[in-house]
Amino acid sequence: MLSYTGSMTEAQTYTIAVIPGDGIGKEITPQAQAVMEKATEGVAQFRYVPFDLGADRYLRDGVILTDEILEEIKKTDAILLGAIGDPRIKAGILERGLLLKMRFALDHYINLRPSKLYKGVTSPLANPGEIDFVVVREGTEGLYAGAGGSTHAGTNQQVATEVSINSAPGVERTVRYAFELAMKRRKHVTLVHKKNVLVNAGDMWQRIVNEVAEEYPEVTHDYLHIDATTIFIVTDPGRFDVILTDNLFGDIITDEAGAVVGGVGYSASGNINASGQYPSMFEPIHGSAPDIAGQGIANPTAAILSAAMLLRHLGLEEPAQRIEAAVEADIAEKGSTQRSTEQVGQDILDRLSE
Amino acid sequence: MLSYTGSMTEAQTYTIAVIPGDGIGKEITPQAQAVMEKATEGVAQFRYVPFDLGADRYLRDGVILTDEILEEIKKTDAILLGAIGDPRIKAGILERGLLLKMRFALDHYINLRPSKLYKGVTSPLANPGEIDFVVVREGTEGLYAGAGGSTHAGTNQQVATEVSINSAPGVERTVRYAFELAMKRRKHVTLVHKKNVLVNAGDMWQRIVNEVAEEYPEVTHDYLHIDATTIFIVTDPGRFDVILTDNLFGDIITDEAGAVVGGVGYSASGNINASGQYPSMFEPIHGSAPDIAGQGIANPTAAILSAAMLLRHLGLEEPAQRIEAAVEADIAEKGSTQRSTEQVGQDILDRLSE
Numbered sequence: 001m002l003s004y005t006g007s008m009t010e011a012q013t014y015t016i017a018v019i020p021g022d023g024i025g026k027e028i029t030p031q032a033q034a035v036m037e038k039a040t041e042g043v044a045q046f047r048y049v050p051f052d053l054g055a056d057r058y059l060r061d062g063v064i065l066t067d068e069i070l071e072e073i074k075k076t077d078a079i080l081l082g083a084i085g086d087p088r089i090k091a092g093i094l095e096r097g098l099l100l101k102m103r104f105a106l107d108h109y110i111n112l113r114p115s116k117l118y119k120g121v122t123s124p125l126a127n128p129g130e131i132d133f134v135v136v137r138e139g140t141e142g143l144y145a146g147a148g149g150s151t152h153a154g155t156n157q158q159v160a161t162e163v164s165i166n167s168a169p170g171v172e173r174t175v176r177y178a179f180e181l182a183m184k185r186r187k188h189v190t191l192v193h194k195k196n197v198l199v200n201a202g203d204m205w206q207r208i209v210n211e212v213a214e215e216y217p218e219v220t221h222d223y224l225h226i227d228a229t230t231i232f233i234v235t236d237p238g239r240f241d242v243i244l245t246d247n248l249f250g251d252i253i254t255d256e257a258g259a260v261v262g263g264v265g266y267s268a269s270g271n272i273n274a275s276g277q278y279p280s281m282f283e284p285i286h287g288s289a290p291d292i293a294g295q296g297i298a299n300p301t302a303a304i305l306s307a308a309m310l311l312r313h314l315g316l317e318e319p320a321q322r323i324e325a326a327v328e329a330d331i332a333e334k335g336s337t338q339r340s341t342e343q344v345g346q347d348i349l350d351r352l353s354e
Numbered sequence: 355m356l357s358y359t360g361s362m363t364e365a366q367t368y369t370i371a372v373i374p375g376d377g378i379g380k381e382i383t384p385q386a387q388a389v390m391e392k393a394t395e396g397v398a399q400f401r402y403v404p405f406d407l408g409a410d411r412y413l414r415d416g417v418i419l420t421d422e423i424l425e426e427i428k429k430t431d432a433i434l435l436g437a438i439g440d441p442r443i444k445a446g447i448l449e450r451g452l453l454l455k456m457r458f459a460l461d462h463y464i465n466l467r468p469s470k471l472y473k474g475v476t477s478p479l480a481n482p483g484e485i486d487f488v489v490v491r492e493g494t495e496g497l498y499a500g501a502g503g504s505t506h507a508g509t510n511q512q513v514a515t516e517v518s519i520n521s522a523p524g525v526e527r528t529v530r531y532a533f534e535l536a537m538k539r540r541k542h543v544t545l546v547h548k549k550n551v552l553v554n555a556g557d558m559w560q561r562i563v564n565e566v567a568e569e570y571p572e573v574t575h576d577y578l579h580i581d582a583t584t585i586f587i588v589t590d591p592g593r594f595d596v597i598l599t600d601n602l603f604g605d606i607i608t609d610e611a612g613a614v615v616g617g618v619g620y621s622a623s624g625n626i627n628a629s630g631q632y633p634s635m636f637e638p639i640h641g642s643a644p645d646i647a648g649q650g651i652a653n654p655t656a657a658i659l660s661a662a663m664l665l666r667h668l669g670l671e672e673p674a675q676r677i678e679a680a681v682e683a684d685i686a687e688k689g690s691t692q693r694s695t696e697q698v699g700q701d702i703l704d705r706l707s708e
């Protein structure tokens with residue numbers, strides 16, 4: 001129903017690529033879209049372009065992600081993704097052919113992953129305290145470059161390598177993003193690496209952090225080895241504000257962080273091209289959960305929080321905050337009750353109408 | 355006091371290299387030695403060869419670990435190490451020049467790290483359940499090979515690489531060790547890697563596990579990505595028996611595991627040359643803790659458990675078990691009371707005399 005008054009006439013239209021993907025991805029994505037719609041009523045409109053990508057598509061016609069599809073995706077303003085993965089497909093095929101290919105092709109150099117312990121969520125930690133940090137993970141370099149190889153593959157003389165490639169410009173833009181983000185938060189950056197062993201990459205990360213930090217005198221920064229970080233995430237997660245780290249360490253840390261805030265079911269993420277050249281992608285941290293797919297019981301909260309991140313990225317800060325507040329209130333009240341996917345979506349929609 | 359009857363005459367003498375190292379390393383190592391002595395009375399004798407290595411030595415005369423010193427160490431039957439590290443020294447110098455150099459020169463291809471939640475220890479987890487697993491970490495390959503480099507170092511065009519090198523023989527001997535160990539335990543091996551991204555190394559690890567597993571029909575095995583593993587260590591650590599993984603993933607996982615069993619203060623480790631060509635090294639997982647060094651309050655439990663591992667490695671299984679039982683009883687009774695380093699050592703000695 002159109003209204004011809006008020007801000008409606010100014011409502012901007014955004015084109016959103018929607019990739020529901022596999023398993024529960026197909027169930028949670030519609031809930032995220034409904035919430036996006038509701039929260040932006042009168043201030044934004046969305047044109048959704050669905051992309052049939054993931055395991056089913058691959059098994060049907062062998063397509064993972066073609067250059068033509070990528071060109072179509074590049075025309076959109078942002079991407080909303082559900083989940084990708086299927087036990088019928090060998091590990092690595094879809095991850096590298098779809099998820100990582102997209103991150104690289106769209107230069108998603110910031111992988112942004114907030115970890116927050118919501119009231120009403122039970123942490124596996126006995127005394128979690130307040131947990132509210134964000135991991136800024138580099139998304140286009142490091143061991144994800146795909147630069148490994150093998151000799152004598154399949155024999156007992158095989159040698160397999162994996163190469164971590166790190167460039168100063170690639171690191172610097174990530175470091176800058178982290179310090180900018182820290183300025184909007186509690187103004188503390190923790191660099192996580194393993195510089196006592198990976199001295200080449202580690203020293204470069206530390207050098208660039210030290211250099212950029214000089215431009216942000218209000219932001220304090222410290223350093224932790226990745227191994228020590230896994231300890232503090234369990235024993236003192238409250239110490240973190242912005243964690244800044246490379247691609248692989250970020251992958252590891254954010255899953256552990258998801259666990260201590262009560263499960264990756266509450267963790268959203270953004271794969272962000274902060275330069276604005278390409279559309280950014282927003283997705284829950286969790287996977288396609290084939291064990292519970294098709295039952296309508298998957299929790300859409302992480303997908304809904306990902307939609308909020310998407311809105312923030314488009315500059316729609318106020319609707320993003322309203323969604324986050326609604327989610328927070330929903331969890332505080334109903335956190336531990338079993339609800340269907342639709343019911344959680346509906347409960348959050350209802351709160352947005354209040 | 356010598357006795358001329360009984361098993362004393364058969365007591366074998368072992369030569370042990372002792373490297374107390376830095377900080378609390380100097381305080382806990384004597385306790386570990388005293389306990390070793392006591393537990394083996396009448397069945398073994400030890401000749402200790404002290405090595406003055408670590409930060410103090412390096413700052414004094416620049417020596418980290420020379421080839422001559424290495425040759426001396428090679429003549430011993432095993433190495434007992436306290437802890438290495440000092441904030442006055444740039445990260446990487448002592449780690450690479452001493453600890454890693456020793457692991458590589460003495461072909462310590464098995465890094466063995468048990469994680470056990472003792473009765474009397476408070477885990478940071480709300481419902482830890484029973485935790486009793488061992489991580490078998492490869493110790494001489496992977497990203498620890500030191501095979502990285504830089505171009506344009508120090509400039510904004512720097513490119514820094516780190517290369518993970520993995521050989522089939524290097525992986526296979528580690529996999530065999532894990533399956534042998536599983537046979538003595540609950541007969542389950544979990545391979546941890548990131549084979550959906552690091553496909554070259556990951557596929558090789560998985561292939562070799564599959565091959566070796568055929569020789570151990572009683573042992574079941576499964577696979578987890580490193581990121582998912584960090585979740586399960588927090589949410590379901592009881593699922594693990596033997597975790598088998600590479601050098602870097604093992605470094606990360608064992609610290610997180612140390613945290614959930616109540617702190618790395620209870621975690622021992624062995625750097626083992628399982629072929630017997632070179633002496634193996636035993637050390638606590640924790641560091642030199644400069645913040646509490648010199649106060650006589652460091653907990654020597656992990657060092658004492660490391661001494662038990664050393665004895666087991668020398669074939670002294672019964673004294674090793676007696677030490678572990680004494681430690682277990684000590685923690686169960688006094689786990690949370692504040693005691694001096696000496697008092698903990700004395701309490702464990704007293705139990706061994708009972």
Ligand SMILES: CC(C)[C@H](C(=O)O)[C@@H](O)C(=O)O
Nearest residue numbers: 095096099100251550551581
């Ligand atoms: C699916 C996989 C390739 C991916 C990654 O390793 O980045 C995932 O674990 C993630 O964290 O988004």
Ligand SMILES: CC(C)[C@H](C(=O)O)[C@@H](O)C(=O)O
Nearest residue numbers: 196197227449450453454605
């Ligand atoms: C000190 C460091 C080189 C070492 C490692 O990374 O292996 C330590 O963290 C360990 O786990 O023994």
